[in-house]
Amino acid sequence: MWQLYQFPLCPFSRKVRLLLGEKGVGYTLVRENPWERRDEFIDMNPAGQTPVIADPERDVRLIDSLVICEYFDETVDKAQMINGTAAQRAEIRRLSTWFDTFFYRDVTEKLLGERMIKRVVTKQGPDAKVLREAMKSAVEYLDYTDYLLGRHNWMAGSTLSLADLAAAAQISVADYLGGIDWKSHEETARWYSGMKSRPSFRPLLSERMEGIPAASHYDDVNF
Amino acid sequence: MWQLYQFPLCPFSRKVRLLLGEKGVGYTLVRENPWERRDEFIDMNPAGQTPVIADPERDVRLIDSLVICEYFDETVDKAQMINGTAAQRAEIRRLSTWFDTFFYRDVTEKLLGERMIKRVVTKQGPDAKVLREAMKSAVEYLDYTDYLLGRHNWMAGSTLSLADLAAAAQISVADYLGGIDWKSHEETARWYSGMKSRPSFRPLLSERMEGIPAASHYDDVNF
8 A cells, every 4th residue: 555655734745645536546644744854754755855655565665746646647547647749748747847836936835834834843923924925926826827727627728637736736735824815816716616526635625734724715615 | 940948057958958969859059048037038938947948830839847858758769768667767757856956956056146147147256155055065965876876877777867867967067167076976977977978968068158167177078
């Protein structure tokens, strides 16, 4: 059985969980707080980041969320998430990387820093200025996803792909932390409501990170 | 004909150039200084980063160096750079991403900031403390590549792969900027000498970034 090292608000672990859910791959969760830099975890992944997924019986260990997603998309035929022509696959990878890199840097990482790390690790209150910047950035990103979703039903084209999973993973963590203002983002809200309804997404909606309350609309499909 | 938007010391563009060279794909260079944030370039790639590769005749535009490498590895059979079993492909992708993310963050980006951006953009001298930190980090990274290369001939296994191209791209920029101390890194020096001898690498060794001198041993295969 695969073991996924993660914590509830890790957006990269969420992307992997969504993909494994769509593909019907079973796994167990192993709680890992990467900020604690546990020796055994650093031995597994010197980069010290979640997610890591391992199958001790088969002596396979995979590190980095994109690497993990590529691996399962190559080895499990069901629900191909990097699909279509080479150009379409490039667009799926571009958007996935864009959410993982830029949405994370400008929105999710800041919200996690202020509303989770400061509470859990340094016992400080959040910096209102940083929170405002993150929420302002989120509006700009959702303007762009509105544009994408105005052109076709899913982020990267006419079918569900890794780009949707990457987007939903980042947006769901930002939404949990109260960082998303859904007003005036109808296209993205419609898409996100659809994502929330998927069986692959339901386990994420019912989980909570201890000591970090979720926004009141977080688990409401009709938010 | 493909057009690659890049500047001489962009490590991510170098990785793409090495891959295109290995595969024998022709392209022309278009000089792009991403720090100038040229409007036409931002229109092409809202993330504002090099490399971008475009073929106007075929109306294809690819953004992000990993996306570009995956595209050409999928569409050009010659010299497969993400090869082997699914687990081997995962290891190639893990190491490539590791160089792109962590070596870049701790070594290349700092050296570029101090020795290129400050000279070209802000007309300041480098911060000696930041340079020392970057060079100290480089030693630690080369300790790890020595370990990898002590186990097999190439970074990710017994054949040349994208992991070698990603490593050579980052290390070559750091070496150009005088950030690599080759003493006590015999395995990596032997591997790098081999990389420098490859036809795909030669064009990079003869190029210079205007106003930024290369380290004296930079283009010497027997450094």
